[in-house]
Amino acid sequence: MMARLSFSLCAAMFFVGLWLPLVAPRQLEEATMSIRFDQWMAINGVEYESIEEKEKRFNVFKENLRLIESVHADKRSYKLSLNKFADLSLDEFREQYMGLRADAAVGKKAPVGPFMHANLSAPPDTIDWREKGAVTPIKNQEACGCCWAFSAVAAVESITKIKTGNLVSLSEQEVLDCVTGGVSRGCISGLMGEAFRFIINNGGLARETDYPYQSIQGTCDAQKSSSKAGTITGYERILSGDEDSLLLAVANQPVSVGIDGSGFEFKHYSEGVFTGDCGTQMNHAVTIIGYGTADDGTDYWLIKNSWGETWGDKGYMKLKRGVNLCGVAVQASYPDA
Incomplete structure (x- = not known):
């Protein structure tokens, strides 16, 4: 590096x-x-x-x-910028910032349990969970491929706020250090499902201030993780490619999703509704925190990323909705609390 x-x-x-x-x-x-x-x-x-x-x-x-x-x-309907990645080749960018382990089995499975949001017959036309105070500020994973931890933790932070009324910044570092024994490999790659299972089995997750982010995997610290500021009881997967169910879920809470974030245009996205060329290889993880429709009638997902505020629209992205762009609905899950 x-x-x-x-x-x-x-x-x-x-x-x-x-x-x-x-x-x-x-x-x-x-x-x-x-x-x-x-x-x-x-x-x-x-x-x-x-x-x-x-x-x-x-x-x-x-x-x-x-x-x-x-x-x-x-x-086009979106713009790019000379952001902090402008001196990195696409291969270098992918090596340093792509960290989701593609789980082919997840895409073939039905939800873990009955889809809890199936009875919502008329979701709102638009929702932005930031406006409801349920989204913590943009974070920065830096050159550690632990986007999977940031995606899962963001979803847990939001459901904690929705259920308890308290918005608390939780520890990605605890997840990074303590999720071992499965397929997740710290800064190399990981799965949101394994992060959720750790939080459930651990009885919760520490505050970020108690277990701060170091951008490198360390040893699980039981003393730092003793505080439990955010807890969940389970998590559910959304059937692969089902954007209708994904919308119902997002209408109720932010959702953790996999995405193909390895393209040049995704790397340099700045503003507008992204409709760019990208595949469906699950190599990055983000959190959907809302959805809406642009002035030109284009439906979009509102995405929270973990590359800092200098990427995208102050850390966020609008991604075209309804066409499974970048595989946004292939690997989606959300925590229960």
Whole structure:
């Protein structure tokens, strides 16, 4: 993994005003590219250990910029940006940030129990669980592929708020450290179902402040996990590909889902309803926290990611709904409390 040294926050803020918006595709001179790269480095607090590493990253940056501008030339319903991943190749990005273990068996199974939201015959046209105070702020998994832990914990945080009235930030690190013995492998990959089962068997999950995130798997700490700020009694799977049932579930609570987040456009998503090209390989995990319809009539899912606020629309994404885009309904589950 490449080494980065952080600028001070003040230095980064000083250069924010120099940021240039993306323009239509054109042949950019090397000097112009270099200026934009320096601006990107300042905004993101990045410095490289050697001239050779900087030159390598500059070449990746230029290619990413050209691809972004080619997408914008098509005037799609969404926009991309030179976010914090702009100096990473697609292969590097996938290696560092994709962490969901595809569970083919899950997609073939019916829900664990009777679908608890099946009786909701008329779900609301739109819902945003942030407006109900049931969503914690955006978190950042950093270069640890434990999106599965963040996705599951976000769903548990929300159902805890819905059931108890208390919104508490819970510990992804406890899940990362303590989920062992199954297929989950810490920062390499994991399953939300295993995270849910651990929380059930553990009698709950500690507060994030008691068991803070370290972005690396450590040893399970029983003392830190002794506080139980969020508990669940079980979890249920939604039948693979069933977006109607997924909508009924989201109308009642945020839902943990797998997704194909490995594409270039997903990597650089910034705003709008994403309708981009992506497959159905389950390699990333997020949490659906709502749904709605855009002004142009496009139905969408509202997704909470775990790549920090500098990705997407301050950490969130609108994903086209009704076509199982990016496999959003293939591997979905939610906790009971």
